[in-house]
Amino acid sequence: xxxxxxxxxxxxxADDDLAAxxxxxxxxxxxxxxxxxxxxxxxxxxxxxxxxxxxxxxVRVAYECEDFDRVLDILANRVSPxxxxxxxxxxxxxxxxxxxxxxxxxxxxxxxxxxLSSGFRQLVQRHLPHIAYGHTQTYxxxxxxxxxxxxxxxxxxxxxxxxxxxxxxxxxxxxxxxxLGGYIGGLAAKTALLTLEGAx
Amino acid sequence: xxxxxxxxVAAHGATVLRVCRAVLGAGPDADDAWSETFLAxxxxxxxxxxxxxxxxxxxxxxHRKAIDVTRARKRHAVPTExxxxxxxxxxxxxxxxxxxxxxxxxxxxxxxxAVAYHYVGGLTHVQTAELIGGSADAVRRAAADxxxxxxxxxxxxxxxxxxxxxxxx
Numbered sequence: 001x002x003x004x005x006x007x008x009x010x011x012x013x014a015d016d017d018l019a020a021x022x023x024x025x026x027x028x029x030x031x032x033x034x035x036x037x038x039x040x041x042x043x044x045x046x047x048x049x050x051x052x053x054x055x056x057x058x059v060r061v062a063y064e065c066e067d068f069d070r071v072l073d074i075l076a077n078r079v080s081p082x083x084x085x086x087x088x089x090x091x092x093x094x095x096x097x098x099x100x101x102x103x104x105x106x107x108x109x110x111x112x113x114x115x116l117s118s119g120f121r122q123l124v125q126r127h128l129p130h131i132a133y134g135h136t137q138t139y140x141x142x143x144x145x146x147x148x149x150x151x152x153x154x155x156x157x158x159x160x161x162x163x164x165x166x167x168x169x170x171x172x173x174x175x176x177x178x179x180l181g182g183y184i185g186g187l188a189a190k191t192a193l194l195t196l197e198g199a200x
Numbered sequence: 201x202x203x204x205x206x207x208x209v210a211a212h213g214a215t216v217l218r219v220c221r222a223v224l225g226a227g228p229d230a231d232d233a234w235s236e237t238f239l240a241x242x243x244x245x246x247x248x249x250x251x252x253x254x255x256x257x258x259x260x261x262x263h264r265k266a267i268d269v270t271r272a273r274k275r276h277a278v279p280t281e282x283x284x285x286x287x288x289x290x291x292x293x294x295x296x297x298x299x300x301x302x303x304x305x306x307x308x309x310x311x312x313x314a315v316a317y318h319y320v321g322g323l324t325h326v327q328t329a330e331l332i333g334g335s336a337d338a339v340r341r342a343a344a345d346x347x348x349x350x351x352x353x354x355x356x357x358x359x360x361x362x363x364x365x366x367x368x369x
Contacts, residue, residue: 018217021213024231028239037204076204085206
């Protein structure tokens, strides 16, 4: 005979009931103004992506290789621990990303929150959406455009720490010799995005 | 707390729902208490100490919310000569799993609360006594009486569980 404590932990609570209560909590949290960070995942040809948004806009796009648990920990520490899986706020972002991967969208029209970056890195990241779909620039080009031609390595760090990959297209920045350079989602993902855009 | 709130929902959501159902019956009242508990927890989350025992803390919040739900229900109650048909708060009576919640609901109140907070919620007898009043010994006896009554009423269920868990002990 198992202990009563053990039996109690098996008392019936249906997953569907908990899922319905979670959805209600997502709505209540939004109405009460305490849904600081909403997140969901979306499946894409480059693997699942985690999307997170504050009330200001999309704050994080993460590749699975970045470890979603770790990404959520950083959001909790640096933005707010009021982090809840709440897909609704990410509806527009998920739709646009889906259209992008289907080849039906060449630019993103989403409010962005650059809360996870600052200074020169943020300056570089804010420039990246100006590189058109299907085009590329070198780290050196970008350094010159943002007004600091010697800061080529710093541009590399800014791209490597881009909190909004895919949407903020750090994949469109290459080395001067035409080779790929690094990428937060791995080189296979960078190649896949450039191929999709017809830039490689 | 600096950890993402959703982890607390994933880790303790089911336990808190069991507590709410044991206290209020499986139905809309338990759902309301669960929702109010986690909304209050989300509001308090950034200010909550890192070393907080989350399950015990959530169970205490659930206790307060269950009282609120009960009071609200009484406020809205309208005296009437004959009882109208209402939705069952224990699912379809006699339909498998719901027998368990029905058996819990049928316990005398102090037994039910002692079982809910100690066995289901994991509080100690002392902590449970702080919530529902009386001495820790009285709570211990109420919980034991409640468990004995439940074993009798849901004997089949308990036996099945013992078998599926290997029947050790």
